[in-house]
Amino acid sequence: MTDPVPRLPPLLEAVLSVGTDLGLRATLQRIVDGAAELTGARYAALGTAAPGQDGLAEIRTAEPARSARRTTAGRAEAGQPGVGQADLGQASVGRSHDFVGVPIRVQDEVFGTLHLADKAGGPFTDEDEQLLHLLAAQAGIAIGNARLYETARQRERWIEGAAAVTTALLTGEAAADALMTVAERARILADASAGVILQPTPEGGMEIVTASTHEDPGDIVGTTIEPGSPVLDQLLGGEPVFIDDSATDPRMTTRVRHRFGPSMMLPLQAAGRLIGTLALPRRRGDPPYSPVERLLATQFASQAALALVLADAQHSRERLAVFEDRDRIARDLHDLVVQRLFATGMMLESTQRRTPAEDVHDTLGKAVDELQSTIQEVRTAIFALQQPPAEAPTTFRGKVLRETAGAAAVLGFQPSTRFTGAVDNRITEPAAGHLLAALRRALAAASRRAGVSRIEVVVDVTATLPDGRSGVRLTVRDDGAAEDPDGRGRRGTTETWQSPL
Template structure:
C-alpha cells in the first residue's frame, strides 16, 4: 500500500506537538514536584520551629527562641519580639541579629513608635517592601543598621495581644512574600500557646519563691534576729525576688502615722548607701501617698527623685506599705534602673503580699522581744527582792553581832580587827545595794553611761582607775543626768590631758543630792585650764543650785567635787 505523500507533514507536525506537550507536562510536573518539595520542606521547618518554641518553660528563653525560629523560617537578617505593656507600649524588646556593641551605640530600645506602632495599633499583619516609604515611618536612630523590607505579625495569648513579632531584611534583597506571612502567622499561633505555658510556669515558680521567702523571713524574725538586721533581710529578699536593682525601707520621722516626713533607714543595691538618712516628704511623694493610704503602687518613676545629686538613676518602682489595714510601719521601695522594663502586676501583687506578711512578722517579733524584756525585768526584780529581803538582812544581822562583840572586846588588837571587818561588811552591803539598783536599770542607764565615758577617756592611758557608784543613779531626772555625763567627761579628760597622774579615783553617790568626786595624784591642773574648761562645770552647778570646787590635796594631786540637789 502506498501512503499518501500529502499526509506526511501533518503527521510530523502532530508528533512534534505531542513531543512539545510531553516536554511541557514534564516541566510542569517537575515544577509541581519542586513546589511540593519546597512546601513540604517549609512545613517541616515550621513544625521544627513549633517544637523548638514549645519545648521550654523559661519565658525569656521561649521569647528568644520564637525570634530565632521566625528569622530562620523566612530568611530574615533581623528579628525581634516586642512585649506590649499595660499602656499599649512596648514594655520589653527581645531582638536577634544585632550585636551588643551596635546595640549600645543605638541607645534606648524601641517603645512602639513609627511602623512598629502601626502593628500594635491595628493588631494585624503588616508586610512592606520599604519601611521608609510607609507614612508612619519615623526613621531610624543613629548607628542603627539599614533595614528595608519588613514583616510584622501580632502574637496572641488567650485571645489577647501579648506582643508583636517583627522581621526585617530578607536575605538576598528579596521581599517578604505572602507565604512568608502565612508561615510566620502559623508560628505566632504556636508561640502564643508556648508563651502561655511559660507564663503559667513562671507564675507558679514566682509564687513559690515569694512564699518560701515569706516563710524564711518569718522564721528569722521570730527566732530573735536583731530588728535592724531584720529590715535589711526584708529589703534584700524583696529586691532579689522582684528582680529589682535597689531596695529601700523608709520609716516615719517622729509621731508615727501623723508624721510629715519619712527617712530612708535601709538601703540595698550597688551604691545605694548614699541614700541612708535621706528625708522624703509625705506630701507630694509616691512613698508618702502609699504611707498614708496603705495602697501598693506600680509606677514608671517616683514623684520625688530620690537619686538627685547621688549619681544614681532610678526608673520603674514598686512602692509597698509595710503593714496592713489602717496601720503602716513604713514603706518598702523596690526600684530598677532608668532604662529597665517595668514591673508587672503579678510582681506588684506578690511583693505587696510579701511586705504585708513581713510587717506582721516584724510586729510579732517586737512583741516577742518586749515580752522577753519583761521576763528579764521580772527576773531582775525577783533577784533584787531576794538580795534585799534575805541576803542583806542576814548580813545586817552578822554586822550587828560583830558590833556587839566589838563593844565587849578587851583586846585592842582584836577590837581593831573587828572594826575593820565591820567596815568591810558595810562596804559589801553597799555594793549589794548598788547591784540591786543595777538590776532595776537597762543597759542605757546613767550608771552604764558614766562607766562607758570613763572607760572611753582612760583607755590606753596607763592610769590605774577605780570607780565607785552608790545610790539610785538611774532614777535622777534626765536634765541632771545629762549634766552628770558632761561633768564626768570634762573632769576625767582634764586629768588625762593635764595632770600627769598615775591613779584616778571616781566616786558617784546619790542621796538627797548627786555628788561626783574625781581625785588624782598628778601635778595639778594648769591655771589656764581652770579658767576655761572648768568654768563650764561651775556654771552647770550654779544653774542647778548645786556646788562645785577644785582643790589641791596635801598629799599631792587634785580633788574635784561637783554636786546638784535632787527633787
C-alpha cells in the same frame, strides 16, 4: 498557593525547637530564630504588644552578615523596596514584596507581632506566610507555657524571700537591722535599683530611714516627703502607689526622684498598724513592673509587715523576761544576802563593844567596815539589775556604773563601786558632768598602770568641803605600781575630786 508539605520537616523542627525551653526570653528568641531560618529572612524581630509587661520590649535576630547588609543597601540604591532591621519594630501585620508580619496570640490576647524582612532569593510568598501562621500558633502555646513557668518561678522566689525575711526577723535582730533586711531582700527580688523604707514623721510627712542600694545609700537616707505631697495621703492611708517614671511623675517631690524610673511604694501594715512604706524604684529606662510583680511585691510587703510586728512583740517579751529575772535576783539579794550581812555586822559591832583587847577590837572594826562595803556593793548591783539593759542611764548612779562597766572590758575585772548618801537626789547636773569626766580620766590612768588588780570607786554626797559647805567627793583607789616624788616605788594610787552640791 504552593503546597507547604515539602517544607514540613523544617516546620516541625522549628515547632519542636520553640517548645524546648521554659524560659520566656529563650522561647521568644527561638521563635524569632526559627522563623528566620524557616523563611530564609535575613532580618527577624518579635515586638510585644505591651512593652515591658513581661520585662521584654523586643527580641531580634543576631546582627546580619556584612554581605546581607550590602545586599539590602544595593536594593535601596536600585529603588527596590526593603525593610531594614531598625524598621521592624514599626512594621505592621501583613505581607509585601520584602516584608511579612504575623500576629502571635496567647489565648485571646495579642502578645505581639513577628516581623520578617529581606528574604534571601526573592520576595516572601503565600507559603511563607502560611508557615509563619502555623509557627505563630505553636508559639502562642509555648509563650503561654513559658509565662506560667516564669510566674511560678517568680512566685516561688518571692515566697522564699518572705520566708527568709520572717526567719531573720524572728531570730532577734535589732529594729534597724530588721528594716534593712526587708529593704535589701525586696530590692533583690524586684530587681530594683534601691530598696527603701519610709516611716511617718511627727510633722506629718514621711522620711527615708533605711535604704539598700548598689552604691552608698548615705545621701538617700534622711530624704523626706513633706506634708502636702500628692502621694503622701495615699502612703499614710496604707494604699500602694505604682509609678511609671519617678523623675517625671508630678506626685513625686523628693530631691532624689530624678535618679529613678518605674517604682512601687507598698504599705508595711499589719493588724491596723502602719509601720511604714516599702519603696522599690528601678533605674530610668528600666521596664515597668508587670501586674504579676506588683501583686507579689504587695503580698511580700504584707508578710514582711506582719513579721516586723511579730519580731517586735517577741523582742518585748524577751525584754520582759529579762526584767522579771533581774527583779527576782534583786529581791533575793536584798531579802537574803543584805539582811544576813547586816545582821552579821550588828553581831560584830556588839562583840566589839564587849571586847577590851585592842588587837581584837581593831580586827572587829575592819570586819565591820568590810561588811558595810559589801552591803553597799550588793545594793549597787541590785540597782544595776533594775536598769533597762539597752537604754542609756539617766541617773548619776547609773552613769557611774556604766563608766565602770566600760572600764571592766579593758581592765579584765570589775571595779568596786560604792555610793554614800542620796546620790541621785543631791548631785546637780554641772557637778555630775565634772565628776564623770574625772572618773573617766582616773579609770583610764589606772588601766595604764602596771599591776592593777583592784580599783575602788567611792561617791560620797555626805562630805563637807574645806570651806564648810556640803559637797560630793569622788575617790578612786587602785593597787597598781606607782612612784613617790622622791623616786621610790610604792603600791596603790588614790585620786580625789570634790564639788559643791
